[in-house]
Amino acid sequence: MTKHTPSAGFRRLFASLMLSAATLGVAMTAADANTLRWARVGDALTLDPHSANEGPTSTLLHHIYETLVSRGLDGSLQPRLATEWSIHPDDPAVWVFKLRDGVKFHDGADFTAEDVVASVTRVTAETSDFKGLHTSVAGAEAVDDYTVHIKMKGPTPLYVQNLTNFFIMDKGWIEANGVQAPQDFKAGEEKFTVRNTNGTGPYMLESRDPEVKTVLKVNAGHWAPAPQVTEIIYTPIKEAATRVAALLSGEVDFVQDVPVQDIERLSNTPGVKVTTGPENRTIFFSYDMTSDSLVSLPGDNPFKKPQVREALALTLDRDAIRQVVMRGQSVPGALNAPPFVNGYDAAMDAYGKPDLDRAKALLAEAGYANGFSVDLHCPNDRYINDEAICQAFVGMMGRIGIKANLVSQSRTIHFPAIQNRQVDFYLLGWGVPTFDSQYVFDFLVHSLEEGRGGWNGSRYQNPEVDAMIKSLATETDLAKRDATIADIWKKVQEDRVFLMVHNQALAYAAKDGIDIAVHPENQPHMANVAFK
């Protein structure tokens, strides 16, 4: 048999392959000094300013559209399109906003009070996704070109706190394009606003390919001092490893969602700077503390007994979760409120060391000397290491004889189950966009009724607390209001409504020389970026 030699052809093939690989090697051109290439896990869903109340969408829109007030890095309110705001001296149910003079929309139209009125109408429309933040609005009125009155259904002393994601659109542009209402899915038509913008912001939309690339160019006519960043190229990169690789290979300048496991390595990488800070999001466990029977334990509810709730708190080792699960990237605490929220109390947030002997004794006292068995529900695609936190807690509970069966599911199943009261022991995270404790109480502590208690899966019911929560909405004496908030927190902590784990931390990574501070709402603004 003759030896066949096709290898010459193969050699040629291989050689040409290697050659093409080498010549294809792209020259990684250094970015223009004023261009910032920004990557994060997901894209904005839409460019319509009122139809998706979702973090990445609002973050991008803050560059194109502007709000009346904005949230500073310390959590305080800063003037933006409104220069002053106050409650009307004669009518506590009216908010007065003085507007900035000389502001123009990207198409050249002047910004006036009528635009705010049109935006209020639009954001309170049936199909608006933000209407939940504006439920107490009765209507808006333009007093003169630069003064707006927003009428409330009753005194609403903290309404201005709800306005940090309320984007202002141009009345004429809304009418010209027939976009008086945000996206209506039933109509089955795409609104003009999904892809087209006309804001007053420091950047203008240059091009957008959803989930691929969005390019923004600086708006030369903006009222504020010109930013250093003149062009933003925003690219979503879903996969964590790819996102980090893109930063390391120099294809992006700034990565907003840094996976916790990469923080340490990136910090030690020359040329990369990692910035961390607390996020406005608490992570906690809730349990049904009032029903007589649990879904996963028919005929019994151990959580009804205060001793059991205390025993659970004594088994939770927050420092271990911080060290092992979160790799140091969390701020453990006992109070279900982030530190910059009005009503936060450091003394109540202090947590003790786990004490298993005491926990076992408490369980025995409650009649569960041999423990019990229950389902623990957990999301697996929503918070940082959410499933791992639950796994850790399952192990901790096992040490005092509580057999928790972990059910971890997608947020799309987990959240409806909580809202429909189909689960009785679960992990949840909560952000406080209004930076005031009332927001926590309204949704998580108040008993279920229309507009309140929607996420109160603890089924906590206390008429006295409910009355106090309701009083917060209309109390205009802020000192008195703060005292009521403190009283409510005291009661919530006494009754152990939540088993708080920690506050999530944020990590941004950028090339050396780009200074981006961590924003508590995770809404970094490129106009504030400084090159060094």
Added chain:
Amino acid sequence: MIAYILRRIAQSVLVMLVVALVSFSLFRFVGDPVATMMGQEASQADRVALRERLGLNDPVVVQFAVFIGRAATGDFGISYRLQQPVMELILSRLPATLELALISGVLAFVLGVSLGVYTALNRRGWLSAAIMSTSLIGVSLPTFLIGVLLIWVFAVELQWLPSFGRGEVVTIGFWRTGLLTESGRASLVLPSITLGLYQMTLIMRLVRAEMLEVLRTDYIKFARARGLPNRAVHFGHALKNTMVPVITITGLQLGSIIAFAIITETVFQWPGVGALFINSVQFVDIPVMAAYLMLIALIFVVINLVVDLLYYAVDPRLRVDRANARH
């Protein structure tokens, strides 16, 4: 022949309907789209109202009928997530996936057949042994890992190739191609290797096994005895006879490449339909999921049909058998 094709098309339509029904009944277990569509402030009443507007409160059968009725006119509705017409979204993403699938399919086929032939002819060569053992990586390592490894070596360490995306694209009509720009071609290299590696290994091993089998047959011995050159024996006689199963597998694998590009697309942030689908699943974007599954079913059905017809053309025995069977 025409009756055969018609029968196959009728079967295909039935398959599509079943796929639609099965996927529709599965959507109920993916979760509730309203949970991701509305912010945490939305009240229970708002959620109920949105569910009603989306028609999610209707029985599955009614939803299915409405879907089929609209799909028949090419209307798949509006994406819950991106708020754009589904058909437009998918058509704008399809070129990216098809280009990737085609390039990696060609790569897998050309390299697979050549290496398969080479290793079959040089069974004992050290190069063959090296190729065979390296090819084990292709079948045993998960796509995800291969992708990340390639990114690490060629994008981060060597900085030869981009780590994500599709580079600059040129729009020709509705087709956005990355093949006409340098950055577009560079972006194709790593994803197509990642996607094609498994298929290449499969084809290579198949060709090798078939070749070894054929080379042992009598007619090859006769061909050699006739004094035909090696080239004619190996390629004119042996290779040609190994092609029937190879065509089948390649055809089926082409469907898989398109369908399973999901992982590769996710790793490389490739803006194709696979990445669109995976994002839609996480959001429970039912209109996009339904349209995507229908599209994939259509691709599989068409490929199977074509492969069946190719058999008919390639293998004369099938024609004879059918002719006999009819008598």
